[in-house]
Amino acid sequence: MKIALIKQLNGTFKPAYDSDYEKTKRIKAGDLVEVDIKKPRNYEFHKKFFALINLVYENQEIYHNVEDLREDLIIASGFYVDRTALGGELVRRAKSVSFASMDELEFSDLYNKVVDTIVKHFHFDKQDLADNVAQYF
Numbered sequence: 138m139k140i141a142l143i144k145q146l147n148g149t150f151k152p153a154y155d156s157d158y159e160k161t162k163r164i165k166a167g168d169l170v171e172v173d174i175k176k177p178r179n180y181e182f183h184k185k186f187f188a189l190i191n192l193v194y195e196n197q198e199i200y201h202n203v204e205d206l207r208e209d210l211i212i213a214s215g216f217y218v219d220r221t222a223l224g225g226e227l228v229r230r231a232k233s234v235s236f237a238s239m240d241e242l243e244f245s246d247l248y249n250k251v252v253d254t255i256v257k258h259f260h261f262d263k264q265d266l267a268d269n270v271a272q273y274f
Contacts, residue, residue, distance in 0.1 A: 138163070141177075176241035186234065186248055188273045192266075193255055207231070213258065214250035 140160050141153035152158040164170060190207045200206040211217065211231035222228045234244065256263050 178236045178239070178241050178244060182241070182244065182248070183234070183236070185270060186244070186251070189248075189251070189255075189266075189270050192269055192273045193259060193261075196261075197259055210251050210254055211247065214247060214254045216247050216250070 138160050140157035142150040142157070143153050144150055152161055190203060190210065193210075194200060194203045194206050197206070200209075208231040211234070212229050216232040217229045218232060220228050220230060232238065232247075234247065239247065252263065252266065255261055255266065
Protein backbone atom coordinates (compact mmCIF):
# COMPACT_ATOMS: atom_id res chain seq x y z
CA MET A 138 0.00 0.00 0.00
CA LYS A 139 1.35 3.40 -0.97
CA ILE A 140 -0.03 6.58 0.60
CA ALA A 141 0.94 10.24 0.72
CA LEU A 142 1.34 11.81 4.15
CA ILE A 143 1.65 15.38 5.37
CA LYS A 144 3.72 16.12 8.44
CA GLN A 145 1.83 18.19 11.02
CA LEU A 146 3.30 20.84 13.33
CA ASN A 147 2.97 18.46 16.29
CA GLY A 148 5.26 15.94 14.56
CA THR A 149 2.54 13.49 13.53
CA PHE A 150 1.64 12.54 9.99
CA LYS A 151 -1.81 12.61 8.45
CA PRO A 152 -3.02 11.17 5.12
CA ALA A 153 -2.77 13.76 2.35
CA TYR A 154 -5.89 12.73 0.46
CA ASP A 155 -9.24 11.13 1.25
CA SER A 156 -8.18 8.05 -0.73
CA ASP A 157 -5.07 7.76 1.46
CA TYR A 158 -7.20 8.09 4.58
CA GLU A 159 -9.38 5.22 3.34
CA LYS A 160 -6.29 3.05 2.90
CA THR A 161 -5.12 3.75 6.47
CA LYS A 162 -8.42 2.47 7.83
CA ARG A 163 -7.16 -1.04 7.04
CA ILE A 164 -4.43 -0.63 9.65
CA LYS A 165 -5.55 -1.37 13.21
CA ALA A 166 -4.45 0.73 16.17
CA GLY A 167 -1.29 -0.79 17.60
CA ASP A 168 -0.32 -2.50 14.32
CA LEU A 169 3.35 -2.21 13.48
CA VAL A 170 3.90 -0.90 9.95
CA GLU A 171 7.09 -0.25 8.03
CA VAL A 172 7.41 2.87 5.93
CA ASP A 173 9.92 4.11 3.41
CA ILE A 174 9.78 7.90 3.48
CA LYS A 175 10.50 9.68 0.22
CA LYS A 176 9.86 13.28 -0.56
CA PRO A 177 8.37 13.40 -4.08
CA ARG A 178 10.59 14.98 -6.70
CA ASN A 179 9.93 18.42 -8.09
CA TYR A 180 9.88 18.25 -11.89
CA GLU A 181 10.85 21.92 -12.23
CA PHE A 182 13.93 21.32 -10.05
CA HIS A 183 14.80 18.33 -12.24
CA LYS A 184 14.66 20.59 -15.31
CA LYS A 185 16.79 23.17 -13.49
CA PHE A 186 19.49 20.53 -12.97
CA PHE A 187 19.64 19.81 -16.69
CA ALA A 188 19.64 23.54 -17.46
CA LEU A 189 22.69 23.81 -15.18
CA ILE A 190 24.47 20.97 -16.98
CA ASN A 191 23.65 22.44 -20.40
CA LEU A 192 24.84 25.90 -19.34
CA VAL A 193 28.18 24.51 -18.19
CA TYR A 194 28.49 22.39 -21.34
CA GLU A 195 27.97 25.43 -23.56
CA ASN A 196 30.61 27.41 -21.64
CA GLN A 197 33.49 24.95 -21.55
CA GLU A 198 35.87 23.41 -24.09
CA ILE A 199 36.88 20.13 -22.44
CA TYR A 200 33.86 17.94 -23.18
CA HIS A 201 32.47 17.14 -26.60
CA ASN A 202 29.44 15.31 -25.20
CA VAL A 203 27.00 16.69 -22.63
CA GLU A 204 26.30 13.21 -21.23
CA ASP A 205 29.99 12.67 -20.43
CA LEU A 206 30.05 16.02 -18.63
CA ARG A 207 26.92 15.17 -16.64
CA GLU A 208 28.29 11.77 -15.66
CA ASP A 209 31.68 13.14 -14.62
CA LEU A 210 30.09 15.94 -12.57
CA ILE A 211 27.86 13.48 -10.74
CA ILE A 212 30.77 11.14 -10.01
CA ALA A 213 33.08 14.00 -8.92
CA SER A 214 30.30 15.16 -6.59
CA GLY A 215 30.32 11.78 -4.83
CA PHE A 216 27.17 10.25 -6.33
CA TYR A 217 28.36 7.04 -7.88
CA VAL A 218 28.39 3.28 -7.53
CA ASP A 219 31.47 1.14 -7.96
CA ARG A 220 31.43 -2.10 -9.86
CA THR A 221 34.06 -4.53 -11.00
CA ALA A 222 34.43 -4.98 -14.76
CA LEU A 223 34.99 -8.32 -16.42
CA GLY A 224 38.78 -7.80 -16.44
CA GLY A 225 38.76 -7.02 -12.71
CA GLU A 226 39.15 -3.27 -12.96
CA LEU A 227 37.07 -0.98 -10.79
CA VAL A 228 34.56 1.12 -12.74
CA ARG A 229 32.64 4.07 -11.34
CA ARG A 230 29.18 4.76 -12.65
CA ALA A 231 27.20 7.91 -11.96
CA LYS A 232 24.06 7.35 -9.91
CA SER A 233 20.87 7.73 -11.84
CA VAL A 234 18.99 10.99 -11.34
CA SER A 235 15.69 9.44 -12.37
CA PHE A 236 12.65 10.09 -10.23
CA ALA A 237 12.50 6.42 -9.25
CA SER A 238 16.17 6.33 -8.20
CA MET A 239 16.51 9.48 -6.15
CA ASP A 240 14.09 11.31 -3.86
CA GLU A 241 13.89 15.10 -3.55
CA LEU A 242 16.24 15.29 -0.55
CA GLU A 243 19.01 13.29 -2.21
CA PHE A 244 18.49 15.14 -5.50
CA SER A 245 18.78 18.50 -3.73
CA ASP A 246 22.02 17.35 -2.12
CA LEU A 247 23.29 16.20 -5.52
CA TYR A 248 22.38 19.54 -7.12
CA ASN A 249 24.23 21.55 -4.48
CA LYS A 250 27.31 19.34 -4.65
CA VAL A 251 27.35 19.46 -8.47
CA VAL A 252 27.27 23.27 -8.26
CA ASP A 253 30.25 23.15 -5.88
CA THR A 254 32.07 20.75 -8.23
CA ILE A 255 31.44 23.07 -11.19
CA VAL A 256 32.76 26.07 -9.25
CA LYS A 257 35.85 24.11 -8.21
CA HIS A 258 36.74 22.54 -11.56
CA PHE A 259 35.57 25.19 -14.03
CA HIS A 260 36.28 28.23 -11.83
CA PHE A 261 32.84 29.76 -12.37
CA ASP A 262 31.53 32.23 -9.82
CA LYS A 263 28.83 30.51 -7.77
CA GLN A 264 26.42 33.46 -7.72
CA ASP A 265 26.99 34.15 -11.41
CA LEU A 266 26.28 30.50 -12.14
CA ALA A 267 23.03 30.62 -10.12
CA ASP A 268 21.94 33.83 -11.88
CA ASN A 269 22.64 32.37 -15.31
CA VAL A 270 20.82 29.12 -14.54
CA ALA A 271 17.81 31.16 -13.46
CA GLN A 272 17.84 32.96 -16.83
CA TYR A 273 18.62 29.80 -18.82
CA PHE A 274 15.92 27.85 -17.05
